[in-house]
Amino acid sequence: MTALEDLEPLLRPVMKAIAAAVGPHCEVVLHDLSRHDMDRTIAAIENGHVTGRQVGGPSTNLGLEMLRTEAEDHDEFGYRARTVDGRELRSSSVYIRDEEGRVIAAFCINVDMTPLQAARANLEAILEGDTTDRGEIFASDIVEVLDNLIETAIRGRSVALMTKDDKLEVLKFLDKKGAFFVKRSIDRIARRLGVSRVTAYNYLDQIRAAPE
Structure with missing residues (x-):
């Protein structure tokens, strides 16, 4: 052997x-x-x-x-x-x-x-594809989507220190994002901005009446 x-x-x-x-x-x-x-x-x-x-x-x-x-x-x-x-x-x-x-x-x-090379090529195709951030929000409840939009509009600023123009800017952003199609959204937005429901509607009317 x-x-x-x-x-x-x-x-x-x-x-x-x-x-x-x-x-x-x-x-x-x-x-x-x-x-x-x-x-x-x-x-x-x-x-x-x-x-x-x-x-x-x-x-x-x-x-x-x-x-x-x-x-x-x-x-x-x-x-x-x-x-x-x-x-x-x-x-x-x-x-x-x-x-x-x-x-x-x-x-x-x-x-x-x-x-492995085929898997890497597939991953690269996915990861290096169109990376445009559309800011789309996925949540289990439309209220979560609305809250996220509100916080995005406020951008971490202190509401207590915000001027009227600042709040108009927030409402303008939310209006463009379709936030007011959410039921009772005006109440939630008004509370977050520390204004009354009537004031929030007045601000919204001003925004929509202003020329683009």
Whole structure:
């Protein structure tokens, strides 16, 4: 039994665990590099549909490069790779050595970035679309909408210090926003501005009579 044959039964459950945890777009591969038969290195694979490979498939070009300088550290984590049809992968490769330091296997993880890139593109399309703020208010009660409009018109000012012109400005804003279509809105607005209902109606008449 070779060292790889000893390791493979231990690594297979790990491969399944990684593939299951990350999802169907994550491929996990165990390459047998002990024989240097680079045409048939894949000893085990999970989610082979990611790259279209299966057991008995070949090494990648990085495996070929590793053979030239086998003594060096070739482990890499989170690097970019690609499939032959142009899809981007995020990959990690760990080379397993025997007691004499010779590379006997490669344990590789390849995540297809296509679904994430598509999700990002969709989010960007939404977030970077028309960002005009129309000031639309969503509430469960029309009175909440009215109260929000009133506070927007007052803009944090102290009502006690507001002049008549200030209050006319508030009523003009609310009239343009259609606030007076809310039932009994004049009573609520008058209370918030500290004026009588009659005064509020007089102010509203002045606003509507004034030329634009």
